[in-house]
Amino acid sequence: MKSINITKVLFAGIAIFFISFLVGGGSYFIFSGVFDLEPRAIWKWTPAQGFDMPAEWWIILLLLNIILAVVFAFIYALIEKGLPGKGIRKGLSFGIIVWIVGPIPALVTMYLMMNIATGALIYFTLQSLFEWLIYGAVISLIYKAENKL
């Protein structure tokens, strides 16, 4: 099994944890109109609420977000050699792969099973692609196979 640079995995995970708040969170505020599309009852959180959420919600958000961010950087490190491309292109490949197996099936399920505005689903489809391309690029820039401990 290949050796994995744990320091870089942690660093890449923490980097995408912060970027997710800037890119993901920021885009929700910029495109807040999406959350006004009917039916609105589906949303637990909307940009109109801002930071006004219970403490436990924040704890779960921050804790799971950082764990998942590190897990993704670890998965990248594990499968890096099998990903197409080199350098940042490898990261972009990773972003597209995660987008197809992650957000896409979830959004398809939401379309099929939930009462949710189609406009909101289109927005989340594009926004998640944008986000995952950035995450993939960031991970690949931080994590490079030749720099092993």
Added chain:
Amino acid sequence: MNVKKIIIAGLAVNVISFLISPLFFSTSLFGWVFNLEPTNIWKWTPQMSLTSMPAGWLIFLFSVNTALAVFIAFLYAILFKAIPGTGIKKGLVFGLLMYPMSVLIPMFSWYVMMNVAGQAVLYFTLEQLIEILVYGAVIGVIYKEKEFAAKEENQL
């Protein structure tokens, strides 16, 4: 890359997904998940037959499910050499690697952003672990590359 085996593995996953999903959602087993409040978020529930849904909905379901199943088998083929293990173990590792991407992130988003019952999110999170391990195992059994298949035979 063996394109024929990718397609066979993808189609097998597609068929198996339609066979095992009704077990997880059957009204006698876990259909109650859809009765947890708020129930008004569901467009379709297991209490409704598939044929009660519009034709466009059914076409979308079958076509996207098939496309995604084949893509997952294709992804397995791309990552084949990078996934640890051999045969069914390689497939199970692939399933485990897929789990955070295809289940944990969406379920995390649902919990944080949407009015879905916490128990329902927990149920989907566990149920999909079983599903994805089954899909990984199926792909691992069907998809093998020549030199790896030969190595496995030599090990036996």
